[in-house]
Amino acid sequence: MRPRIHVFAVAVVHYEHTEFSTAHFAENDCRKFVEALQALGAEPVNCVKLLGSDATKPAIEVALKHFIKGIDSRDTLVFLLAGNSVSFNELNHLVSHDTQLNDIQKTSFQLGTVLKEIGERNNCKALIFIHPKLCAHLTDSIVGTNTTSFSEKELRGFCEDAENRIAFISCKDGESSWPNQSL
Numbered sequence: 601m602r603p604r605i606h607v608f609a610v611a612v613v614h615y616e617h618t619e620f621s622t623a624h625f626a627e628n629d630c631r632k633f634v635e636a637l638q639a640l641g642a643e644p645v646n647c648v649k650l651l652g653s654d655a656t657k658p659a660i661e662v663a664l665k666h667f668i669k670g671i672d673s674r675d676t677l678v679f680l681l682a683g684n685s686v687s688f689n690e691l692n693h694l695v696s697h698d699t700q701l702n703d704i705q706k707t708s709f710q711l712g713t714v715l716k717e718i719g720e721r722n723n724c725k726a727l728i729f730i731h732p733k734l735c736a737h738l739t740d741s742i743v744g745t746n747t748t749s750f751s752e753k754e755l756r757g758f759c760e761d762a763e764n765r766i767a768f769i770s771c772k773d774g775e776s777s778w779p780n781q782s783l
Contacts, residue, residue, distance in 0.1 A: 603674040605642035608667050609634050610650045610660055610694065610709075611682035617701045626682035627651045633680055633729070642678075646670070655683075656698040660709050668717045676725040679714060687751040715758045728755065728767040 611630035613623050634642075634649050648667050650659055671677055684695035686704060693708035700707040718726045755767040 601672070601674075603676065604646055604672070605637060605640070605676050605678065606667065606671055607634055607637050607642050607647040607649075607678045607680070608664065609648065609680040609682075610655050610696075611680070612652060612655045612684070612695065612697050614652065614697075615684070615695065616698055619701050620684050620695055620699070623683040630680060630682050637678060653697050655696055657696040657707060657709050660694075660696060661713070664714065664717060668720075671724050673724055676727065677718060678727045678729070679718070680729045681711070681714075685711075690751040690753040692751055692754055711754055715754060719758065725764045726758075726762075726766070728758070728765070 609630045611623075611626040613625075613627045630649065630651060634647055638644060638647065648663050650663060681694050686693055686695065686708070688705055692711035693704060694711060695704070696707075696709050698707065715728075718724075718728075759765045759767050
């Protein structure tokens, strides 16, 4: 069997709780990202795309468990997260469609869960792309102290001393991935 490309992509633009800011372009970026990888040889059967209201915490967790089982050590895994995120004590959380504002840590999807699952398949090539819409407005006013919008520490730890892992974050605190809202 030849090596395959597996794609797991999650993107949310609008949330159940409107206190989370709109993550402009996240779902479209995700669709186009997956289409580009399919054009490069990723078979649709090996691509999982959870967008918008389908990207709930339980749906992400169940889909990830099934997805990981199909990966072989010769394969390449591409993981894309696009949407709001927040970091508690340098542990990152993706705000899923159904995340509850009053309990973000328990109702959001932890990036560490993904890294652990991928790490258990440590022989596969892993490419991690994070396209966060930063929840800076939440960190001070709602979720309290010891928070930032996104911490690089988890990704650095995941990639250190691993020749087969790459991580990319599209922007840092205070940056955006587009120059103008009217584009």
